[in-house]
Amino acid sequence: MWKRLLPVTALLTAVALTGTAHASPTPPVGGEQLGSRGLVRPDGVKAPPKSKATSFVIADAETGEVLAAKDAHGRYRPASTLKMLTAVTLIPLLDKDLAVKPSSNAVNQEGSAVGLTTKPIYKVDDLMKALMMSSGNDAAMALAEANGGLAKTLQDMNTAARRLQANDTVAKTPSGLDKPGQSSSAYDLALIARAGLADPSFRRYVGTKVAKFPAPKKYYEISNHNKLLWRYDGMIGVKNGWTTKARASFVGAASRGGHTIIVAIMRHEGYFWEEVAQLLDWGFAARGKVTPVGRLVDPLPAEAPVQQQVTATPSPSAGVAAPAPLLEAAAAKQTDTSRTVGIVVIGLGLLFGLVWLGYGLRRRRGSRPRALGE
Structure with a gap:
C-alpha cells in the first residue's frame, strides 16, 4: 500500500510547492x-x-x-x-x-x-x-x-x-x-x-x-x-x-x-x-x-x-454584500507566509486522508467474514 501511495505523496507535495512558488500579491489599485x-x-x-x-x-x-x-x-x-x-x-x-x-x-x-x-x-x-x-x-x-x-x-x-x-x-x-x-x-x-x-x-x-x-x-x-x-x-x-x-x-x-x-x-x-x-x-x-x-x-x-x-x-x-466576519478578519490578516503555510497544510491534510483511506480499505478486506466454501 505504501508503495502505491508514494506517487500520490510526491504529487501532493509538488502541488503544494507549486502553489507557493506561483503565489503573487494582488496588483495595487490604480496601476x-x-x-x-x-x-x-x-x-x-x-x-x-x-x-x-x-x-x-x-x-x-x-x-x-x-x-x-x-x-x-x-x-x-x-x-x-x-x-x-x-x-x-x-x-x-x-x-x-x-x-x-x-x-x-x-x-x-x-x-x-x-x-x-x-x-x-x-x-x-x-x-x-x-x-x-x-x-x-x-x-x-x-x-x-x-x-x-x-x-x-x-x-x-x-x-x-x-x-x-x-x-x-x-x-x-x-x-x-x-x-x-x-x-x-x-x-x-x-x-x-x-x-x-x-x-x-x-x-x-x-x-x-x-x-x-x-x-x-x-x-x-x-x-x-x-x-x-x-x-x-x-x-x-x-x-x-x-x-x-x-x-x-x-x-x-x-x-x-x-x-x-x-x-x-x-x-x-x-x-x-x-x-x-x-x-x-x-x-x-x-x-x-x-x-x-x-x-x-x-x-x-x-x-x-x-x-x-x-x-x-x-x-x-x-x-x-457583507462578508462573514471571521473570513474577513482572516483575509485581512493574511501574509505571503501564512498563505504558503495554508497551502502546505491543505496538501498534507489531503495526503493524510488518502493514507487513512487506503489503510481502512485494506483492513476491511482482511477482516471481512469468509463466504461458505472458502
Missing part, C-alpha cells in the same frame, strides 16, 4: 507603478517639487489620472483627514436639518473640538461644518451618535471605503484620533476627496471659510483650518490633520480653468502649506500633457461584492 515605495513621475517633464512628506499623490479630479506619486499605497495613520470619509459616509445618511443632542461622551472627546454642549441646539448641518471646518472630534462623535451609534457608523464608514476601493483604509474612529489598526494611504485619501467633491454639500462644508455656530446663548464664529483657502488661487478644500503619531497629513483640491487638481500628503514632519501649493502648481502645469502613472479608480457599483481586506464588518444596509 502597477503605484505599488512603488519611491517617486513615480511621467517622462518628458521636470520632476514634481520636493516634499518632506513620506507619501503623496497628485491627481486630476476629472479624469482620475494620477500625475505623480510617492509611496501612494503606503499605509499610515490618517489623523483628521479621515473625517473626509466620515462626511462622505454620513452626508447621504443624515438629514441636514435633523436636531442632535450630543452625549457627554461626545462633548468630552479629546483633541481638537468645536466646543459642543449636551443641549439639543445643533443640526446635522452645524455638526458637519464643525467636522470639516474646525476638525471637531466632538462633532465627529455627535454625528456618529445621530447615525445610530459608534459601531454602526464605523461599519458604514468601512463599507463606504470598500465601495470607493479605498482598500488601504480602515476606520477605527470617526474623528481620526489614533487607534491601533486604523490606517489610510495618500492614494485612498485622494479617492475619498474626489468622491466627496462630487457632492455639493461636501464641497460647501470644506470650502466655507467662516460660519456661525450655535451656542447656548446665541452663537459664535468658527473658521476653516485649511490655510490655503485664504492663500491659494482657486482653492476649494479639503482637509488637514495632525497627531503626534501620525504627524501632519493634508488633502487639498483647487480648480483653475475648469480643471481640478487634488494633492494628498501623509506623514509630513513640518510646515507643508507652501509645498502643497507647489505640488498643485506642478499638477496644473502637467495635466493633459503627460502620460499618467496611474489612475484614481471609480467606485464599485452598489450591488457588486467588495474586496474583503478590513477587519471591520461592512454594513449590509449600505447595499453591498
Whole structure:
C-alpha cells in the first residue's frame, strides 16, 4: 500500500510547492507603478517639487489620472483627514436639518473640538461644518451618535471605503484620533476627496471659510483650518490633520480653468502649506500633457461584492454584500507566509486522508467474514 501511495505523496507535495512558488500579491489599485515605495513621475517633464512628506499623490479630479506619486499605497495613520470619509459616509445618511443632542461622551472627546454642549441646539448641518471646518472630534462623535451609534457608523464608514476601493483604509474612529489598526494611504485619501467633491454639500462644508455656530446663548464664529483657502488661487478644500503619531497629513483640491487638481500628503514632519501649493502648481502645469502613472479608480457599483481586506464588518444596509466576519478578519490578516503555510497544510491534510483511506480499505478486506466454501 505504501508503495502505491508514494506517487500520490510526491504529487501532493509538488502541488503544494507549486502553489507557493506561483503565489503573487494582488496588483495595487490604480496601476502597477503605484505599488512603488519611491517617486513615480511621467517622462518628458521636470520632476514634481520636493516634499518632506513620506507619501503623496497628485491627481486630476476629472479624469482620475494620477500625475505623480510617492509611496501612494503606503499605509499610515490618517489623523483628521479621515473625517473626509466620515462626511462622505454620513452626508447621504443624515438629514441636514435633523436636531442632535450630543452625549457627554461626545462633548468630552479629546483633541481638537468645536466646543459642543449636551443641549439639543445643533443640526446635522452645524455638526458637519464643525467636522470639516474646525476638525471637531466632538462633532465627529455627535454625528456618529445621530447615525445610530459608534459601531454602526464605523461599519458604514468601512463599507463606504470598500465601495470607493479605498482598500488601504480602515476606520477605527470617526474623528481620526489614533487607534491601533486604523490606517489610510495618500492614494485612498485622494479617492475619498474626489468622491466627496462630487457632492455639493461636501464641497460647501470644506470650502466655507467662516460660519456661525450655535451656542447656548446665541452663537459664535468658527473658521476653516485649511490655510490655503485664504492663500491659494482657486482653492476649494479639503482637509488637514495632525497627531503626534501620525504627524501632519493634508488633502487639498483647487480648480483653475475648469480643471481640478487634488494633492494628498501623509506623514509630513513640518510646515507643508507652501509645498502643497507647489505640488498643485506642478499638477496644473502637467495635466493633459503627460502620460499618467496611474489612475484614481471609480467606485464599485452598489450591488457588486467588495474586496474583503478590513477587519471591520461592512454594513449590509449600505447595499453591498457583507462578508462573514471571521473570513474577513482572516483575509485581512493574511501574509505571503501564512498563505504558503495554508497551502502546505491543505496538501498534507489531503495526503493524510488518502493514507487513512487506503489503510481502512485494506483492513476491511482482511477482516471481512469468509463466504461458505472458502
